[in-house]
Amino acid sequence: MTSSNKEKTYDLIVIGAGTGGNGVARMAAAEGWNVASVDCLPYGGTCALRGCDPKKMLVAVTEAVDWADNMDGKGFEAQPAVNWPDMIAFKRTFTDAMPPRIEAGLSKAGVTTLHGEARFTGPDSIELNGETLRAKHFHIATGARPMTLKIPGEELLITSTDFLNLPDRPERIAFVGGGFIAMEFAHIAARAGASEVTVLEMMKRPLGNFDPDLVGLLVEATNEMGISLRTEARVLKVxxxxxxxxxxxxxxxxxxxxxxDLVVHGTGRVPNIDHLNLAAAGVEFGRRGIKVSDYMRTTNSNIFAAGDCADSGPNLTPVSANEGRIAGKNLLAGKDTRAVVYPPIPSVVFTLPQLATVGLSEADATEKGLAFDVHFEKTADWYSSMRVGAKRTAFKVLVEQKTGLILGAHLIGPGAEEQINLFAMAMGAGLTANKIKAMIFAYPSFASDIGSMV
Structure with missing residues (x-):
């Protein structure tokens, strides 16, 4: 059978122009492969355009409000207020510039950039805008989407993407869910001046994957802000x-x-794979996403997948970049040469105060039968907290008794986002508590507190 004149053939087609895909496209193009990248949305992916980066730009603005509140009566005199339209415009100075910059970078690297929704029509072909494209290899990095709630009125909710683009701030906002998205956005909305902010979480506490003692402190801070945090609250309809x-x-x-005045979907995300028609490509998938091996290869040996759309590591941007790198190396080698290895992976909730974690929780360590000491202390009276007026700060560090290794670290307070990275480095390097205590940090700094936590 001869191919249609409308068919184009590539060595590799990457579906998804975010963190988990762009690196693979660049790697293959650098080796002289004929590569195309496809995305139905502007190039850049969730993190750069609709997630981590724009969210934290909004957090940066509200940090000024938090700082002023904490410093009130300590020599700082001001009444800060957030101008919502100006804050969104500030965010767009980053997000608007990214798609053309990323797409131009791919083009310069020799990657053909295409737009539209790809759908597999066979093990080596996709349909894009009515045209058939064929490739020897595919790499899927389509990320995640908001999960389907299956409640009446679900269509009335806005997504996290919509929230990040709101031209004005509503007075009364309700968030469905109590995870990262809901808690971070609720803090942003409250500090931006919303008169009523409600978080509806169906479990007994929000942020179920984080240490319960530290979450308790965050709940106190959340309530003190005037946010109505309702737990064991299952939304029935909107x-x-x-x-x-x-x-x-x-x-x-x-x-x-x-x-x-506004209801925001904040219950979590699921693999964004429904539209791909993976069955036609012989690619198996489950509830957690596309089934991949340790080499990021799918059940179709010519197709790889990485990031939030795969049933692999945690759904975090650096993880997708690492998985993409492994997929690219195996793709170019033509065989499985590199297995993905996950180092200790830190995670941070960018509320104010920040909540951070890496490694095992107390429950996990106990379930594994490990013998460990728990170093837990509230640190509002520590210098680092007093200096910035932080009221709810604490740490919980798990140290294995036999080896002195750090099994897990859990932090809340200013500086947590960077302290947790140092704990991750120490754990990855196999540093014992004694070795950490022996280190000399710049003082006074948030990092210098780490020696007193182990």
Missing amino acids: ERSGEAFLVTFETTAGTEQVSC
Whole structure:
């Protein structure tokens, strides 16, 4: 059978122009492969355009409000306020510039950049905008999407992407879910001046993957801000009520309702693979995403996958970049030469105060039968906290008794986002608690507190 004149053939087609895909496209193009990159959205992926980076730009603005609140009565006199449109414009100075910059960089590297929604039509072909494209190899890095809630009125909710682009701040906002997205955005909205912020979490506490003692401190800080954090609250439906919305939710005490001007989907994300028609390509997938081996190869040996769309490591941007690098190396080698190895991976909730974790929780370490000491202390009276007026700061570090190795570290407070990286480095390098204590850090700094935590 001869190919249609409309068919184009590549050595590699990368589906998804975010962190998990762009590196693979560049690696192959650098080796002289004929490579195309496809995305139905502007180039850059979730993190750069719709997630981590723009979110933290908004956090940066609200940090000024938090700083002023903490320094009130300590010599600092000001009444800061957030101008929402100006804050969104500030965020766009980064996000608007990224897609053309990323696409131009790929083009310069020799990658053909294409736009549209790709759909597999066979093990070596996709359909894109009515055209058939063939490739010897594919790499899938389509990321994740908001999970489907399956509740009446779900179409009335906005997504995290929509929230990051709101032209104005509503007065009353309800967040469905109590994970990263909901907690971070709730803090942003409250510090930006929203009069009523409600978080509806169906579990007994928010941020279930984080240390419960430290989450308790964050809950105290959240409540003190005036945010209504409702736990064991399962949303039943969302409906319009004039110009507003009415959210009906079930609690242990019965059915309740909250009226608001905006309802935000913050319950989590799932692999963004429904549109790919993976069955046609012989690529197996499950609830956690595309099934991949330790070499990031799918059940179709010519197709790789990485990042949030795969059933691999944690759904974090640096993880997708690492998985993409491994996939690229095996792809170019023509065989499985590099298995993905996950070092200690830190994770941070960018609320204020920040909440950070790396390694095992107390429950995990206990379940594994490990013998360990728990170093747990609230540190509001430590110099680092007093200096910046931080009220709720603490650490919990797990040290293995036999080896002195750090099994896990959990932090809350200013500086946590960088302290946790140092713990991750120490754990990856196999440093014992005694070796960490023997290190000399610049003082006074947040890092210099680490020796007192182990």
